[in-house]
Amino acid sequence: MTTVSPPVTAVPTGAELALHGVRLGHPGGAAVSGPLGLRIAPGELLTVVGPSGCGKTTLLRTLAGLLPPLEGRVTQDGEPVRRPGADRAFVFQHDALLPWRSVRANVELPLAIRRVPRAERRRSAEEWLERVGLAGHAHRLPGRLSGGQRQRVQLARALAGRPRAVLMDEPFGALDATTRAGMQDLLVEILRGTGATVVFVTHDVDEALHLGDRVLLFESGEVLDVPHPRSRDARDAPVTAALRRRVLDSL
Known part of the structure; x- marks a missing residue:
């Protein structure tokens, strides 16, 4: 993997994203969650895990301004999110x-x-x-x-x-294990120089615990701190193993 150099131009700081009593879903359809309250700090990398079909992609689409919440408010830096914005980027599972x-x-x-x-x-x-x-x-x-x-x-x-926020929907899910690990490392190196806030949806619990500062258990709405984010050496640490069991038990 090519060594990543620091950015040559200054970038804005990350955005604060927040959900205020939000119930997610499609207009005219059933709600897939909620009410959900959540604050994602500027520059934070929040990973999101949950079973297939539980609404994780709906969460990203709502944060992006592509889908209005059924109830509650979505804000960026305290201002309502009502439509897509250039400072919020979306990264898909399939490259698009x-x-x-x-x-x-x-x-x-x-x-x-x-x-x-x-x-x-x-x-x-x-x-x-x-x-x-x-x-x-x-x-x-x-x-x-x-x-x-x-x-x-x-x-x-x-x-x-x-962008000040990057919303990532299982972007490495279709890759083989070696390529996936390389992409994780590349993402970490690049984001270190951008300051962007990241919400990263994944089915892979180890990926969630490696990348995230915190992990959101989508179905319960519980948010857990990750003890050693972005440290490969911490994979087998007792606190990481305990957190992995807790996340797996939630799925």
């Missing part, structure tokens, strides 16, 4: 790259939508492709890349817009 656009053009896309000048967005895209280890792939089409490479492109595209 545009197959007819080159790798660099995919990374440039959010900047082009915001009418960033061409030279500036090209410079930013090339910087981010270098940071994710794909500097030599800028002119390739996504179909010529491996699954792990495509996810690195998606990560570069999400972060090129310098």
Whole structure:
């Protein structure tokens, strides 16, 4: 994995995201949770676990402003979230790259939508492709890349817009174990330089306990502190093992 250098430009600090008595669901449909109260601190990495179909993706869509809550309020820095915003990026399980656009053009896309000048967005895209280890792939089409490479492109595209919050929906779930571990390490290194707040949904309990500062047990709404976040050496520590059992018991 390519060594990740510090960012060359300053980035905004992370956003505070909060749910105030929120009941999640689709308009006209049944609620999938709630009421849920939660504050995600600026710069925090919160992981979310729960059984399939319990509403984890609905949570991300609601935080993104793509889906209104059935009840309650969603805020960013105290202001209501009513629609998507450029400072909240969404990273999907499937890379969602545009197959007819080159790798660099995919990374440039959010900047082009915001009418960033061409030279500036090209410079930013090339910087981010270098940071994710794909500097030599800028002119390739996504179909010529491996699954792990495509996810690195998606990560570069999400972060090129310098978001203050990143919402990640099982982004590494389809990768093999070795590639997944490498992507986890890459994510940790990159986020260390951005200050972004991250909400990361996963089915993998070990991934949740490795990446998260805290872990949200979605069905109960309980939020647990992770004793040694982002430390591979702590995987077998007694406190980590106890927390793993507690999370598994909740599923």
